[in-house]
Amino acid sequence: MGAYGSGAGIERRGLTEAFMEFSEVVAKRRSVRHFNTRREVTDEDVRALLEAAITAPTAGNIQPWRFVVLRGEEAKSRLATAIGQKWATAAPVVIVVCVDPRPCSARYGERGERLYAIQDSSAAVQTILLAAVDRGLASCWIGAFDDEAVREALDVARPITPVAVLPVGYSAEAARKPSRRPLEEVTTWL
Numbered sequence: 001m002g003a004y005g006s007g008a009g010i011e012r013r014g015l016t017e018a019f020m021e022f023s024e025v026v027a028k029r030r031s032v033r034h035f036n037t038r039r040e041v042t043d044e045d046v047r048a049l050l051e052a053a054i055t056a057p058t059a060g061n062i063q064p065w066r067f068v069v070l071r072g073e074e075a076k077s078r079l080a081t082a083i084g085q086k087w088a089t090a091a092p093v094v095i096v097v098c099v100d101p102r103p104c105s106a107r108y109g110e111r112g113e114r115l116y117a118i119q120d121s122s123a124a125v126q127t128i129l130l131a132a133v134d135r136g137l138a139s140c141w142i143g144a145f146d147d148e149a150v151r152e153a154l155d156v157a158r159p160i161t162p163v164a165v166l167p168v169g170y171s172a173e174a175a176r177k178p179s180r181r182p183l184e185e186v187t188t189w190l
């Protein structure tokens with residue numbers, strides 16, 4: 001890929017971590033829950049992930065997403081307590097992908113609010129996960145939390161809704177590959 005950062009990243013990170021082929025990025029993505037606390041994630045990295053995120057498609061190109069970036073220990077700790085997943089604070093950076101459903105419901109009614117807002121922001125989430133792998137980083141999609149507790153930790157108000165919490169860092173765990181149901185079981189060809 002490589003389209004999301006400057007080419008300088010290739011030299012900075014060395015050949016072994018140069019941008020990957022798309023198929024390799026997809027195959028290598030895993031949910032990582034242990035991070036190397038000594039390796040920093042730069043603002044340039046975060047920016048590249050967010051630049052990638054906003055290339056995702058959205059219904060009517062409304063782009064209802066909002067991103068909150070947490071770096072400070074206190075902010076990360078408050079969030080980790082809110083979501084009840086302490087391990088998430090070990091990541092140098094946490095990105096919370098939120099959505100403002102108002103423009104979606106204004107244009108598309110109930111379907112916009114209930115479905116498109118979540119689909120739009122989820123497309124951004126997956127793009128961040130893949131862009132992270134492309135840069136040699138790792139993350140995990142965290143969705144199990146109480147919306148109101150996360151709003152409070154982030155100091156954002158309804159109807160802004162947190163969709164995913166994404167700790168980002170360098171992986172400190174051995175790659176393991178959770179199994180997938182066979183394609184035949186989940187696909188119908190008509």
Ligand SMILES: Cc1cc2nc3c(=O)[nH]c(=O)nc-3n(C[C@H](O)[C@H](O)[C@H](O)COP(=O)(O)O)c2cc1C
Nearest residue numbers: 029030031032033085140141142143144145177178
């Ligand atoms: C919508 C959603 C919510 C998730 N919530 C959590 C979570 O709260 N905590 C967690 O550790 N992993 C969470 N995950 C990660 C899944 O457990 C993981 O994607 C799944 O086990 C497959 O592993 P893989 O991502 O390495 O392929 C979530 C994933 C998705 C898509």
